[in-house]
Amino acid sequence: MSLSSWPPVSVVMPVLNEERHLEEAVGxxxxxxxxxxxEVVLAIGxxxxxxxxxxxxxxxxxxxxxxxxxxxxxxxAGLNTGIAHARHDIxxxxxxxxxxxxxxxxxxxEVLHESGADNVGGVMAAEGRTPIEMAVxxxxxxxxxxxxxxxxxxxxxxxxxxxxxxxFRREALERVGGFDESMHxxxxxxxxxxxxxxxxxxxxxxxxxxTYRPRSSLKDVAxxxxxTGQWRREVIRRHPETANKRYLAPxxxxxxxxxxxxxxxxxxxxxxxxxxxxxxxxxGYALLLIFGSAxxxxxxxxxxxxxxxxxxxxxxxxxxxGFLIGLQERPAPPATAPGxxxxx
Numbered sequence: 233m234s235l236s237s238w239p240p241v242s243v244v245m246p247v248l249n250e251e252r253h254l255e256e257a258v259g260x261x262x263x264x265x266x267x268x269x270x271e272v273v274l275a276i277g278x279x280x281x282x283x284x285x286x287x288x289x290x291x292x293x294x295x296x297x298x299x300x301x302x303x304x305x306x307x308x309a310g311l312n313t314g315i316a317h318a319r320h321d322i323x324x325x326x327x328x329x330x331x332x333x334x335x336x337x338x339x340x341x342e343v344l345h346e347s348g349a350d351n352v353g354g355v356m357a358a359e360g361r362t363p364i365e366m367a368v369x370x371x372x373x374x375x376x377x378x379x380x381x382x383x384x385x386x387x388x389x390x391x392x393x394x395x396x397x398x399x400f401r402r403e404a405l406e407r408v409g410g411f412d413e414s415m416h417x418x419x420x421x422x423x424x425x426x427x428x429x430x431x432x433x434x435x436x437x438x439x440x441x442x443t444y445r446p447r448s449s450l451k452d453v454a455x456x457x458x459x460t461g462q463w464r465r466e467v468i469r470r471h472p473e474t475a476n477k478r479y480l481a482p483x484x485x486x487x488x489x490x491x492x493x494x495x496x497x498x499x500x501x502x503x504x505x506x507x508x509x510x511x512x513x514x515x516g517y518a519l520l521l522i523f524g525s526a527x528x529x530x531x532x533x534x535x536x537x538x539x540x541x542x543x544x545x546x547x548x549x550x551x552x553x554g555f556l557i558g559l560q561e562r563p564a565p566p567a568t569a570p571g572x573x574x575x576x
Contacts, residue, residue, distance in 0.1 A: 238268030242318030246310030248277035250328030277305030308411035350404035350432035353395025354440025363535035417463030461554025486552030
């Protein structure tokens with residue numbers, strides 16, 4: 233389906249320490265060949281690499297790019313700042329390490345028009361370059377890693393709880409007060425929840441795909457998923473009705489693994505054969521990861537396949553520990569409560 237008149241769109245990118253990926257991400261936006269007017273707003277945080285210089289060079293080369301400061305460096309603050317400076321009524325969110333597929337924006341605007349949704353999005357197509365990154369990408373897409381949710385693996389078009397990134401109607405963002413700046417992680421899920429609570433529609437379309445560049449080291453993966461677990465617990469604390477098996481599985485697994493190991497150690501110390509059975513929990517988990525990885529990662533190069541069980545374990549345990557520990561300090565509420573009209 234084609235529109236008779238293509239509305240102008242604003243692409244908003246919160247950016248922090250994206251020296252490695254920024255040029256590719258922005259370049260793919262500018263090369264979209266969208267039929268209507270397009271602008272790119274880069275909300276740059278206090279980066280420790282060459283991100284600022286790269287952004288300045290890109291803006292100098294293409295007048296469609298505007299740079300705004302995001303002093304906090306936090307994603308939701310960058311998104312709200314970028315949206316406030318954006319000029320148009322359709323807002324396309326893109327991350328500094330995301331790569332749009334060709335025709336993404338055009339198709340997203342068509343889906344907005346066809347579905348009547350407030351926000352549309354599609355598949356987070358994780359794609360790695362190094363063996364570790366390829367293993368992380370495989371874990372994202374598999375049931376063994378993240379449970380193969382729709383926006384990681386794909387599925388049928390239709391209403392969804394949340395979508396990856398998102399292409400929004402500005403009126404929906406203003407209706408719910410924008411992104412909650414106290415949610416340093418999971419702010420997209422939380423925003424989509426509030427849009428749905430006000431009667432809005434979130435729509436998933438498999439036609440929309442964004443290449444995601446995953447973390448490149450085990451340490452970075454552990455840090456990412458630990459924080460994800462912490463903030464997922466915060467979402468459930470604020471909205472208890474959103475708890476489900478998929479989000480609770482990692483903390484339950486951590487508790488069972490710890491309990492089984494402790495019982496097994498006590499069994500060895502006391503000579504109790506029954507308590508020795510506790511070791512079946514970590515042993516069974518390890519076998520599940522090894523054989524599951526052999527199946528899920530059978531197409532991977534052998535170096536990436538070697539990393540896959542360790543990557544999956546890191547994701548599960550880091551998420552679970554983060555969830556169990558939670559935030560040490562609860563974030564301060566935003567100056568304007570989400571749900572109140574936002575000023576553009």
